[in-house]
Amino acid sequence: MALFPIHSNFERDFVIQLVPVDTEDTMDEVAEKCAHHSIDRRVRRQPGKVLRVRHHEKGTLFPRDMKVSEAGLRPTETLDILFMDE
Amino acid sequence: MALMQREEWYDLTRATNWTPDYVGEDELFPEEMSGARGISMEDWESYDEPYKVTYPEYVTTQREKDSGAYSVKAALERDAFVDRADPGWVSTMIAHYGAIALAEYAASIAEARMARFAKAPGNRNMAVFGMMDENRHGQIQLFFPHANVKRSRQWDWAHKAYHTNEWGAIAARSLFDDMMMTRDAVGVSIMLTFAFETGFTNMQFLGLAADAAEAGDHTFASLISSIQTDESRHAQQGGPSLKVLLEHGKKEEAQQMIDVAIWRSWKLFSVLTGPIMDYYTPLEARKQSFKEFMQEWIIAQFERQLIDLGLDKPWYWDEFMRALDETHHGMHLGVWYWRPTVWWNPAAGVTPAEREWLEEKYPGWNDTWGQAWDVIVDNLQNGKPELTGPETLPTICNMSNIPIVGTPGNGWNVKDYQLEHEGRLYHFGSEPDRWCFQVDPERYKKHMNFIDRFLAGEIQPPDLMGGLAYMGLAPGEMGDDAHGYSWVEAYRQATENAA
Numbered sequence: 060m061a062l063f064p065i066h067s068n069f070e071r072d073f074v075i076q077l078v079p080v081d082t083e084d085t086m087d088e089v090a091e092k093c094a095h096h097s098i099d100r101r102v103r104r105q106p107g108k109v110l111r112v113r114h115h116e117k118g119t120l121f122p123r124d125m126k127v128s129e130a131g132l133r134p135t136e137t138l139d140i141l142f143m144d145e
Numbered sequence: 146m147a148l149m150q151r152e153e154w155y156d157l158t159r160a161t162n163w164t165p166d167y168v169g170e171d172e173l174f175p176e177e178m179s180g181a182r183g184i185s186m187e188d189w190e191s192y193d194e195p196y197k198v199t200y201p202e203y204v205t206t207q208r209e210k211d212s213g214a215y216s217v218k219a220a221l222e223r224d225a226f227v228d229r230a231d232p233g234w235v236s237t238m239i240a241h242y243g244a245i246a247l248a249e250y251a252a253s254i255a256e257a258r259m260a261r262f263a264k265a266p267g268n269r270n271m272a273v274f275g276m277m278d279e280n281r282h283g284q285i286q287l288f289f290p291h292a293n294v295k296r297s298r299q300w301d302w303a304h305k306a307y308h309t310n311e312w313g314a315i316a317a318r319s320l321f322d323d324m325m326m327t328r329d330a331v332g333v334s335i336m337l338t339f340a341f342e343t344g345f346t347n348m349q350f351l352g353l354a355a356d357a358a359e360a361g362d363h364t365f366a367s368l369i370s371s372i373q374t375d376e377s378r379h380a381q382q383g384g385p386s387l388k389v390l391l392e393h394g395k396k397e398e399a400q401q402m403i404d405v406a407i408w409r410s411w412k413l414f415s416v417l418t419g420p421i422m423d424y425y426t427p428l429e430a431r432k433q434s435f436k437e438f439m440q441e442w443i444i445a446q447f448e449r450q451l452i453d454l455g456l457d458k459p460w461y462w463d464e465f466m467r468a469l470d471e472t473h474h475g476m477h478l479g480v481w482y483w484r485p486t487v488w489w490n491p492a493a494g495v496t497p498a499e500r501e502w503l504e505e506k507y508p509g510w511n512d513t514w515g516q517a518w519d520v521i522v523d524n525l526q527n528g529k530p531e532l533t534g535p536e537t538l539p540t541i542c543n544m545s546n547i548p549i550v551g552t553p554g555n556g557w558n559v560k561d562y563q564l565e566h567e568g569r570l571y572h573f574g575s576e577p578d579r580w581c582f583q584v585d586p587e588r589y590k591k592h593m594n595f596i597d598r599f600l601a602g603e604i605q606p607p608d609l610m611g612g613l614a615y616m617g618l619a620p621g622e623m624g625d626d627a628h629g630y631s632w633v634e635a636y637r638q639a640t641e642n643a644a
Contacts, residue, residue, distance in 0.1 A: 060563075064600055066184050066561065068559050068561060071516065071553055071554055072559070073478055073552070074475065074539045074548050075216055075548075075550075076537050076538065096535075100482075101520050101521060102517070102553075103516075115563075116561075129590065133570050
C-alpha cells in the first residue's frame with residue numbers, strides 16, 4: 060500500500076497528466092483514477108466501452124485485474140488509457 | 146578643422162586587437178568564455194558585421210527612437226486605451242511584459258560577454274551597442290507596464306515573473322539560461338543573436354505589432370516596433386561568426402548549436418505567441434494566423450538565410466512544419482484549462498465565429514481541438530464550472546518545461562518521448578526535445594522540472610494551493626477567463642438562432 064506516481068495519456072485528450080495511484084490498485088482502478096482527470100472535462104464518456112491500460116512505451120496491454128505492483132512499472136511511467144470493447 | 150568622413154576612420158577604430166605582452170592570450174580570452182574553438186585571433190579578425198555604427202550615430206539614433214516611443218506613450222496615456230481594450234488584448238500585454246522584460250536585461254549580460262570575450266573585434270564593437278540596446282529594452286518594458294500597476298497586480302508581473310517559480314517563468318529561464326547566460330561569446334552570437342533573434346523575435350515584435358495596430362494599441366505597437374529596430378542591428382552578430390566557423394571546418398558544431406537553439410526557441414513561442422495570435426487577439430484584429438506569421442518569418446526568411454550561409458535546415462524541419470498546425474493549440478488549451486497558474490487572464494477564443502476562423506486557418510480544428518472545447522462549453526452551459534478547472538498537474542517536458550501535448554479528439558496522437566538516463570526517467574514532448582538533452586546530458590541531467598519538484602516534496606502542501614504558493618501567485622494575480630465566461634453566451638445564441 061504505497062503511493063505510486065504515473066502519467067496518464069488518456070485517449071482523445073490533448074495532454075498527459077500526473078495521476079497518483081496506489082501500488083495495490085488494479086488496472087481497472089488505475090483507469091478510473093485517470094478517467095477522473097479527463098472524462099467530462101475534455102473527453103466524452105463512451106457508454107458500453109471498457110477502459111484498458113496500456114504501457115505507452117512498450118505497447119503492452121495490461122490485464123484488468125493486474126496490480127500496479129505486479130506490472131513492472133517505473134515511477135512516473137506513462138500509461139495509455141484506452142476505450143476498448145473488452 | 147574639417148571632420149573626416151566616417152568611412153575614412155571607421156575601420157581603423159574598429160581594429161582593436163593587440164598582441165598581449167604581460168599575460169597570455171589564453172588568460173585574456175579563456176576558451177570557456179570566448180569559444181574561439183581553435184580559430185586564431187588573426188582569423189577571427191576576418192569577422193565582418195554587416196551593420197556598422199559609430200558611437201555618435203548610435204546615441205543620436207537611439208535618442209530619436211526613445212523620444213518617439215516615450216512621447217507616443219505620454220500622448221496616449223490620457224486616452225486610457227487599457228481601460229477600454231478588449232480583455233484578451235490586455236492579457237496579451239500582461240503576458241508579453243512578464244515573459245520578456247527581464248529576459249531583455251539578461252540579454253544585456255549575454256551581449257556584455259561578447260563585448261568582453263569575443264576574439265573578433267567587430268563582434269566586440271557591435272556587442273557594446275547590443276548590450277546598451279538590451280538594457281534599454283529591459284528598462285522600457287518595465288517602465289511602460291508600470292503605468293498600469295494601479296489597475297491590477299498582474300501588471301506587476303512585468304518585473305515579478307522571472308523572480309518566481311511560476312511554471313512559465315521556469316520554462317523561460319530554462320531557455321535563456323541555456324542559450325545565452327551559460328554560453329561562450331561565439332555560442333551567444335549564434336544561439337541568441339542568430340537563432341533566437343533573427344529567427345523568432347520578429348514574430349513577437351513585428352507580427353504582434355501589426356496585430357497591436359489593428360487592435361488600436363498604438364502605444365504598444367510603437368514600442369515593440371521601436372525595440373525591433375535595435376534587434377535588426379544587434380541580431381546581425383551571429384551571421385559573421387557562422388561564416389568564420391564554416392571557413393574553418395566547424396560546420397557540424399555550428400549546425401548543432403543552431404538546431405538546439407531553434408527548437409528550444411520554438412517551444413517558448415508555441416506557448417506565448419501562439420495563443421496570443423490565434424486566441425487572445427480580437428478576431429477582427431488578427432492580420433494573420435500564428436502559422437501564417439511563422440511561415441512568413443521563419444520559413445520564408447530564416448530558412449533562406451541558413452541556406453545562404455552554407456548551413457542546412459535543422460534535421461527536424463519536417464516535424465517543425467507539422468508541429469505548426471498543432472503545438473500552440475495544445476499550449477493554449479492547457480494554459481486556459483490551468484489558468485490559475487498563469488499571471489494573465491487567458492481569453493478562451495472559441496466562440497462559434499472564432500471557431501470558424503480557426504477551422505479556416507487550420508482545417509480539421511473542430512474535429513480535434515473542437516471536440517475538447519465542446520466538453521468545456523457544455524460544462525459552462527450546464528452549471529459545472531468546477532469541471533473546467535484542473536485537479537492535477539499536466540506532465541511537463543524535461544527540456545522545454547512546458548506541458549506534453551498533442552492532438553485530441555478524432556486525431557488523437559499524444560506521445561511521451563521517454564528516456565532513462567543514469568537510472569532516472571525523463572519525459573519529453575517531442576523527439577527534438579529529447580535530442581537536445583542527448584546532445585549534452587551532463588548539462589541538463591540535474592534539472593528538476595515542476596513535476597520532479599512536486600514528486601520530491603518541494604511543493605507543500607502537495608495540492609493546488611501549495612502549487613500556487615510555490616509559484617508566487619496570490620489572489621488578484623492568478624489567471625481567470627479574460628471575458629468572465631461571457632463568450633459562452635454566443636453558444637446559447639447560436640442554439641436559439643438554429644431552433
